[in-house]
Amino acid sequence: MPGLPDEFSAAFLARLEDLRIRTRRQFPGMGKGAHLSPKRGSSLEFSDYRHYSLGDDFRYIDWGMYGRTDKFYIKLFKEEEDLLTYIFLDASASMAYPANDRKFENAILIALALGYVALSSGDRVMLRVLGGSGHRPAPSFLYGRNRIIELNERLKAVKPGGQIDLAQTLARELVAIRRAGKCFVISDFLMMPNSVMRGLGLFTAATMDVTAVQVLGAGELSGQGLSGDVEVVDAESGEHLRVSMGAREREQYRQTLLRLSREIKAFCLKRGMHYAMFTTDLNFQDFFVRAATDLGLAH
Amino acid sequence: MGLLNPGALVLLAVVPALVLAYLARERPSRTTVSSTLAFRALHSVRRERFGGRPRFDWTFFLEMLVLILAVLALAGPYVLKHEHPIAVVLDNSAAMQARTTSGEVRFDKARGELSTMLANEQPDSAVAFYLTSPSPHRIDATKQFSLSGARAAVREAKSTDAPDDPGAIANLLTDLSSSGHYAKVIFAGATALAPPVPPGINAITVGEPIDNFAIGSFTLRRESFGARALHARLTVANFSTKPRTVEVTISGDGKQLGTAKSDLAPGQTGVVEFHSLAPAKVYTARLSPSDGFPLDNVAYATSGSIRSVSILFVSPKPADAQGLASIPGVSVTTVAPDSYSPENLAKADLAIFEYAVPKEMPSVNSLLVMPPPGDPVFDFQATPVSAAQITTWRKTDALAYAVNFRLLNVRAGEAFGVHPWMEPVVDGRRGALVLRGERQGHRFIATGFNLFPYLGRKNLPMSVLTLNILGYLSGVGANSGGYRTGQPWFVPAGIRTVVLPSGKSIETKPGTLFDRVGSQGVYKLLGSGGSTTFRAVNFSDLAASDFAATPPIKIQSPAAASATRTITAKAPLSHYLFFAILALLMLEGLVIYRRRRRVVEV
Numbered sequence: 077m078p079g080l081p082d083e084f085s086a087a088f089l090a091r092l093e094d095l096r097i098r099t100r101r102q103f104p105g106m107g108k109g110a111h112l113s114p115k116r117g118s119s120l121e122f123s124d125y126r127h128y129s130l131g132d133d134f135r136y137i138d139w140g141m142y143g144r145t146d147k148f149y150i151k152l153f154k155e156e157e158d159l160l161t162y163i164f165l166d167a168s169a170s171m172a173y174p175a176n177d178r179k180f181e182n183a184i185l186i187a188l189a190l191g192y193v194a195l196s197s198g199d200r201v202m203l204r205v206l207g208g209s210g211h212r213p214a215p216s217f218l219y220g221r222n223r224i225i226e227l228n229e230r231l232k233a234v235k236p237g238g239q240i241d242l243a244q245t246l247a248r249e250l251v252a253i254r255r256a257g258k259c260f261v262i263s264d265f266l267m268m269p270n271s272v273m274r275g276l277g278l279f280t281a282a283t284m285d286v287t288a289v290q291v292l293g294a295g296e297l298s299g300q301g302l303s304g305d306v307e308v309v310d311a312e313s314g315e316h317l318r319v320s321m322g323a324r325e326r327e328q329y330r331q332t333l334l335r336l337s338r339e340i341k342a343f344c345l346k347r348g349m350h351y352a353m354f355t356t357d358l359n360f361q362d363f364f365v366r367a368a369t370d371l372g373l374a375h
Numbered sequence: 376m377g378l379l380n381p382g383a384l385v386l387l388a389v390v391p392a393l394v395l396a397y398l399a400r401e402r403p404s405r406t407t408v409s410s411t412l413a414f415r416a417l418h419s420v421r422r423e424r425f426g427g428r429p430r431f432d433w434t435f436f437l438e439m440l441v442l443i444l445a446v447l448a449l450a451g452p453y454v455l456k457h458e459h460p461i462a463v464v465l466d467n468s469a470a471m472q473a474r475t476t477s478g479e480v481r482f483d484k485a486r487g488e489l490s491t492m493l494a495n496e497q498p499d500s501a502v503a504f505y506l507t508s509p510s511p512h513r514i515d516a517t518k519q520f521s522l523s524g525a526r527a528a529v530r531e532a533k534s535t536d537a538p539d540d541p542g543a544i545a546n547l548l549t550d551l552s553s554s555g556h557y558a559k560v561i562f563a564g565a566t567a568l569a570p571p572v573p574p575g576i577n578a579i580t581v582g583e584p585i586d587n588f589a590i591g592s593f594t595l596r597r598e599s600f601g602a603r604a605l606h607a608r609l610t611v612a613n614f615s616t617k618p619r620t621v622e623v624t625i626s627g628d629g630k631q632l633g634t635a636k637s638d639l640a641p642g643q644t645g646v647v648e649f650h651s652l653a654p655a656k657v658y659t660a661r662l663s664p665s666d667g668f669p670l671d672n673v674a675y676a677t678s679g680s681i682r683s684v685s686i687l688f689v690s691p692k693p694a695d696a697q698g699l700a701s702i703p704g705v706s707v708t709t710v711a712p713d714s715y716s717p718e719n720l721a722k723a724d725l726a727i728f729e730y731a732v733p734k735e736m737p738s739v740n741s742l743l744v745m746p747p748p749g750d751p752v753f754d755f756q757a758t759p760v761s762a763a764q765i766t767t768w769r770k771t772d773a774l775a776y777a778v779n780f781r782l783l784n785v786r787a788g789e790a791f792g793v794h795p796w797m798e799p800v801v802d803g804r805r806g807a808l809v810l811r812g813e814r815q816g817h818r819f820i821a822t823g824f825n826l827f828p829y830l831g832r833k834n835l836p837m838s839v840l841t842l843n844i845l846g847y848l849s850g851v852g853a854n855s856g857g858y859r860t861g862q863p864w865f866v867p868a869g870i871r872t873v874v875l876p877s878g879k880s881i882e883t884k885p886g887t888l889f890d891r892v893g894s895q896g897v898y899k900l901l902g903s904g905g906s907t908t909f910r911a912v913n914f915s916d917l918a919a920s921d922f923a924a925t926p927p928i929k930i931q932s933p934a935a936a937s938a939t940r941t942i943t944a945k946a947p948l949s950h951y952l953f954f955a956i957l958a959l960l961m962l963e964g965l966v967i968y969r970r971r972r973r974v975v976e977v
Contacts, residue, residue: 170409179409266410296409305403310411317411318403325417332413 079225083185084192088361092189096197097159098374099285100348103257106217109158109198117155124152159199160217160257163187164249165234167208169311170266172236174301177293177356183262184231186289186354189364190260191227193373195220202253203230206245206263209237215252239312242267246275250282258372262289264296265340273343280347287350287372290337294357297333299326379451379947386446393442397435434963441959448952453945459500462557463525464547465489465532466564468508468539469860469895469914473565473585473922474667481581482534485563488579490526492561503557504528507564509537509861509893511547535893536670537861538919541566545928552576552930569927576930582922586615589671589920590623590662591644593913595652595678605678607649609660613639614921622663623647627655644917654678657897657909671920675897675911684849685722687739689715690729698829702842725848729827740818740848744825745789755821756792760805763788763824768801774811774820774843775800783836788824797821811847820844858912863890867900867908874899876912 102114112121128137128148141149165187171180191201200217213230242263259279265272265288279286295301302308302321309316319325337353344351352370354363368375378384408414471482493502502525504514520528544564551560552575560575562568565582572578591610613619618641624634632652637645652658655678662672686707688696693709700707710719712731717738720726726733726741732750733741748757763785768775780801790806791799797812797819808823826841858864866873866883873881873889876896883889892898898910914920 173407173409264409266412268412293409302406302408307403307405308411308414309405309407311407311409313411315411317414319414319417321417328417329413332416336413 080228081185081188083360084188085361088364089192091361091365092192093196094375095193095368095373096375097161097194097199097258098372099159099258101283101285102154103159103285104255105157105159106200106255107158107219109156111157111159111199113155113157117153117157121154121156122151123154125149126152158219159194159197160255161191161194161199161201162204162253162257162259163190163201164204164206164246164259164261164263165208165231166206166240166242166261166263167234167236167238168206168240168263169237170264171291173311174293174296176301177295179264179291179293179296179356180236182354182356182360183289183291184234185360186291186364187260187262188224188228188231189360190371191218192221192224194258195224195227199258201227203227204249204253205234206242206249207236207238207240208234210235241271243271243274243278247278250278250284256283257285259284259286260289260371261286262291264292265290265337266292269336269339269343272340276344276349277347280349285349285372286344287352288340288344289371290340290351290353292333292337292353292355294355297330297355299329302326302329376452376454377945379453379945381450383446383449383451386449387443389446390439390442393435393439434967437959437963441956444952444956444959448949448956452948452952454948456944456946458944459497459558460503460519460556461493461496461500461525462503462505462551462560463489463493463529464505464507464511464544464551464560464562464564465529466507466539466544466562466566467532467534468565468919469534469536469670470539470565470582470668470919470922470925471534472536472668472670473582473587475581475583476585481565485565485579485581486529486532488581489529489561489563492577492579493522493526493529496522496559498522500558505547505551506532507539507544507547508535509890510540511543535861536895536914537893538859538914538916539564539566541926541928545930548576548928549931564928565922566925567927569929573930582925584923585667586617587666587668587671587920587922588613588615588619588621588662588664589668589917590660590674590913590915591917591920592915593658593660593674593676593911595658595676605652605654607652607658607660607676609647609674610644610917611637611639611647611662612644612917612920613641614923615666616641616923619664621645623660624663625649625652625658625660627653627658629659630655632658642921657911668920668922670895671914671916673895674913674915675895677897677909677911684845685724686845687719687723687726688729689719689726689731689733690744691731692729695729695825695827696727698827698831701831702829702845705845725845729825736815737817737819741820742844742848743819743821744827745823746821748789753794753797753819753821755794757789757823758792758805759787759789760803760823761787763790763803763805763808765801765803765808768809772800773847774809774840776843778840778843779836783840784834785824788822790823791821794821818848820848858892858910859916860892860895860912860914863888863892864910865889869902869904869906870900870908871903872901874901 102112104113128150132150136151138149138151165183171183194201195218200219202217203213205212211233218227276286276288305320307316307318341351350370350372352367473481475481475484500522501519502522504520504525505511506514514528548560548562551557552573559577561577563579567580568578589612591612593609595605595607607625609623611621611623613621620636620638622634622636625632633649635647635649637647639645658676660674665672684705686699686705688707688709689712691712696707696709699705717735720737720739723739726737726739728741729744732743732746732753736752746753746755748755765780765783765785768780790803790808791810792806794810796814797810799807800811801809810821812819826837829838829841831838866885866887866889870885873883875891875898876894881891892912895912895914898912900908900910
């Protein structure tokens with residue numbers, strides 16, 4: 077499709093249109109949509125009864141109840157509104173390394189795909205960038221399928237850089253967005269687990285429905301390219317460590333990364349969040365379809 | 376400031392080795408990663424490899440500093456320090472217990488004058504404090520007293536009952552004055568220093584001649600072997616300027632037993648004897664008139680030293696020993712020759728081998744009666760004789776004393792040939808009948824005829840000869856009061872505790888040297904089985920009691936010594952440097968440990 081990355085072929089977009097965002101709770105929206113809202117409205121979803129009062133539409137009088145109780149009751153229905161979808165993209169310096177793994181580019185694709193799912197479902201999407209350099213996108217909701225091009229432009233303007241503390245950054249974002257909704261947090265989560273947990277935990281405490289998407293490079297996960305005596309430099313903190321990497325050390329390193337991922341996943345599932353991990357050696361399109369459930373999407 | 380060992384500075388040449396070591400350290404490739412989080416868990420230690428530019432981080436400069444400090448410490452830096460050390464020698468021998476003509480005790484007077492002299496010394500003086508008795512020794516050898524501490528030590532010093540050793544004191548003063556370690560040496564004692572006194576020595580002499588009467592020795596013994604009666608013998612002396620009659624009162628276990636007098640000219644020594652003393656455990660002799668030195672006016676003796684003689688009788692005919700047991704003060708243990716072992720001698724004072732010879736030289740004085748010929752230990756050349764007629768004997772020998780050999784009826788026996796180390800005392804026609812000799816510090820007698828059974832008055836010549844032999848072997852007449860103050864003695868077998876005259880108990884071990892003998896009196900020796908023996912320790916030194924004839928102490932000292940010197944000492948600084956090195960190494964270790972610990976924790 078013109079204006080979108082090559083991965084977004086017509087067939088892939090068609091598959092994305094079959095998906096919609098599934099939430100574990102109901103959020104008030106900003107307009108009519110396909111998601112049940114805690115507001116009372118005119119959907120087919122029964123909500124409650126109340127006594128009939130003058131002026132009520134008598135089409136909603138429950139005649140069965142009248143027959144049993146000889147009193148008028150009005151049937152109330154839930155409202156169906158759009159969903160406010162927030163996509164938090166980690167654009168800290170760590171997302172740019174290892175360069176060969178193209179982690180940040182893949183994170184943008186995921187954000188774009190999630191955004192397309194939301195827009196095509198009639199939901200509103202706001203892109204929030206954590207850290208990064210370059211042009212920061214405007215904090216406004218996008219609405220309508222055709223706005224995917226604009227979302228792509230906003231994403232393309234983001235460049236990775238800087239250092240973030242996820243807990244503090246998400247806390248600031250939480251104050252800024254004010255309205256609850258669906259949140260996608262796309263990051264490599266390569267930071268102290270307690271920082272990740274505190275940050276994500278803030279969102280669940282604020283009644284947000286959160287999906288954590290961890291993006292790791294395939295070479296990053298395997299320690300590829302690291303052998304012998306290596307001085308590794310942290311892309312964000314600048315910390316220097318000198319290590320001797322052999323097969324045993326690489327395996328130990330890989331197991332440590334996987335353990336950190338498992339800890340975050342366990343935390344997410346325990347707190348009612350969705351969790352999905354994408355490694356750059358996977359086919360992006362296949363991943364998005366296969367991991368739809370983990371991403372909090374439904375057909 | 377200088378260096379004790381400047382040659383060690385050559386070791387500074389190893390400093391480039393440290394630089395080389397840093398050059399040799401690895402220079403790894405640098406890679407930027409998304410996060411070092413997972414790398415912190417790696418326990419592998421980076422390997423070293425040669426090459427690359429040296430990384431002179433702070434550890435390099437710290438190690439360089441440590442290395443330089445170590446070389447400097449080995450070079451032995453020092454600073455010159457001016458000191459005023461003083462050596463104080465205080466005579467605490469028995470002579471210091473004497474009173475001066477003014478009635479003051481010499482020791483108290485010496486301590487007072489010494490404290491006064493110390494109070495006038497420089498305030499920063501360090502004092503080494505010595506006492507002279509029982510032998511010259513330093514108080515707290517590792518410590519230098521301050522002036523106040525030295526004065527306190529002088530106040531707490533105690534005199535002993537042991538005599539002084541002028542030679543040892545002279546050696547000590549000579550060593551102290553010539554060592555160059557002390558600016559001043561102060562000697563406070565009863566004995567004057569012979570002129571010329573080296574200028575570095577300040578003497579405080581508190582001794583002055585006083586009239587003194589003394590007991591020199593106090594011995595107890597039996598009159599002869601086997602006699603019950605005890606005989607006491609004391610030497611007394613008059614060290615005054617006038618003839619005096621001295622009286623000695625002797626008491627046993629607190630009960631007065633007798634008195635004796637002796638007229639003594641000035642400087643004369645006499646003897647006082649007491650016969651047939653009643654049995655007692657402890658005898659005490661007191662001399663009058665009293666004088667300014669009461670220590671030598673009393674002496675002690677114990678009957679335990681006149682103990683019974685224990686005889687081990689080794690014979691195939693044990694009945695022969697029955698008569699011996701009738702001798703007073705003799706106990707006999709019989710053993711068959713086949714059952715004999717050298718361990719049997721442990722509790723015996725002497726041994727008798729009848730018709731038998733031990734397989735090794737006995738460890739006690741021994742009598743061999745008709746030993747079988749050809750034994751490898753004594754190698755007797757014995758010839759059996761049917762009638763061992765005595766022909767000659769040594770008339771002045773103690774063994775032949777009061778023996779009427781003409782009436783000695785000796786029948787069958789054996790005659791000895793020439794013996795390599797025993798000499799004949801009694802001879803017969805065919806050879807020697809009695810041999811006597813000493814080997815390995817023990818006395819041995821061999822008889823070619825049988826002395827036993829001991830029949831007492833029924834065979835008087837043979838009995839007298841037997842008693843002479845046993846008396847010779849058991850050492851009758853030994854001095855029973857032979858322990859002197861200040862002279863250590865070995866703890867006897869079986870003794871675990873020694874109670875001093877002051878009543879204080881000292882735990883000890885048998886065979887060890889007991890040196891807590893600074894007090895005159897009776898020491899109680901407690902055995903492990905509850906047995907108690909007494910041991911008398913006396914001053915008994917007439918030379919030390921003669922205050923009028925005390926020779927001055929002569930000190931050999933270099934003529935160049937000055938009256939008051941300032942000692943320049945080299946105060947080494949190496950230990951400070953080693954402490955600094957240790958602190959720096961601990962600092963480096965702590966920092967590296969904390970850094971690695973932070974890396975390992977994820």
